[in-house]
Amino acid sequence: EVQLVQSGAEVKKPGESLKISCKGSGYSFTSYWIGWVRQMPGKGLEWMGIIYPGDSDTRYSPSFQGQVTISADKSISTAYLQWSSLKASDTAMYYCARGHGDYVNYWGQGTLVTVSS
Amino acid sequence: QSVLTQPPSVSGAPGQRVTISCTGSSSNIGAGYDVHWYQQLPGTAPKLLIYGNSNRPSGVPDRFSGSKSGTSASLAITGLQAEDEADYYCQSYDSSFNWVFGGGTKLTVL
Numbered sequence: 001e002v003q004l005v006q007s008g009a010e011v012k013k014p015g016e017s018l019k020i021s022c023k024g025s026g027y028s029f030t031s032y033w034i035g036w037v038r039q040m041p042g043k044g045l046e047w048m049g050i051i052y053p054g055d056s057d058t059r060y061s062p063s064f065q066g067q068v069t070i071s072a073d074k075s076i077s078t079a080y081l082q083w084s085s086l087k088a089s090d091t092a093m094y095y096c097a098r099g100h101g102d103y104v105n106y107w108g109q110g111t112l113v114t115v116s117s
Numbered sequence: 118q119s120v121l122t123q124p125p126s127v128s129g130a131p132g133q134r135v136t137i138s139c140t141g142s143s144s145n146i147g148a149g150y151d152v153h154w155y156q157q158l159p160g161t162a163p164k165l166l167i168y169g170n171s172n173r174p175s176g177v178p179d180r181f182s183g184s185k186s187g188t189s190a191s192l193a194i195t196g197l198q199a200e201d202e203a204d205y206y207c208q209s210y211d212s213s214f215n216w217v218f219g220g221g222t223k224l225t226v227l
Contacts, residue, residue: 035216037163037218044119044204044206044218044219044220044221045155045157045163045206045208045218045221046218047214047215047216047217047218049215050215050216059215060215061214061215061216061217062213062214062215095162095163100168101151101168101169102150102151102153102209102210102216103151103153103165103168103169103208104153104155104163104165104208105165105168105174107162107163107164108162109162110162
């Protein structure tokens with residue numbers, strides 16, 4: 001059974017750094033891209049970027065380029081999303097998603113990130 | 118403003134048919150990229166509903182169907198049920214923005 005299990009909810013202060021994770025299981029982790037999707041409170045889905053764990057090729061949506069870093073450790077089948085300096089506007093639910101071609105067929109359960117002073 | 122445009126809301130009575138549109142441009146849907154649809158029930162992660170414009174994953178009822186024409190796509194839901202009340206998102210690829218979602222449509226079952 002394919003599963004994407006994300007790390008737990010986080011509460012951080014503005015300016016702090018953060019790295020959240022997404023562990024894949026039940027499939028060949030290096031054979032499918034992993035993407036990250038942001039959903040701000042009461043808002044829609046936004047693509048942040050994707051990574052191909054096999055070769056670490058990473059592509060960012062223009063809105064998120066330079067704002068976050070996406071990485072993966074194929075030895076432990078885990079993808080990451082990190083911030084070096086959080087802002088209040090980063091408060092959102094973040095989903096990881098496994099791609100098949102150009103669509104997502106599996107989603108993580110989501111990680112809620114709250115940034116507040 | 119999303120690259121793909123969806124109506125913010127649609128509604129219908131149980132048993133009725135509703136459609137949700139997804140309008141793009143020549144850099145995404147009109148360029149031949151496929152459209153996919155996701156259903157997001159309240160408080161849950163999205164779920165794939167339609168892929169490749171009109172294909173249903175295993176387990177998705179045939180009450181859900183998708184189509185694409187020109188720079189637009191549509192999701193149709195027939196025999197509306199209370200459990201269909203959710204947010205629906207279209208998704209495609211854009212030559213400038215990479216992967217893109219529509220703004221989402223909230224379906225209310227009256």
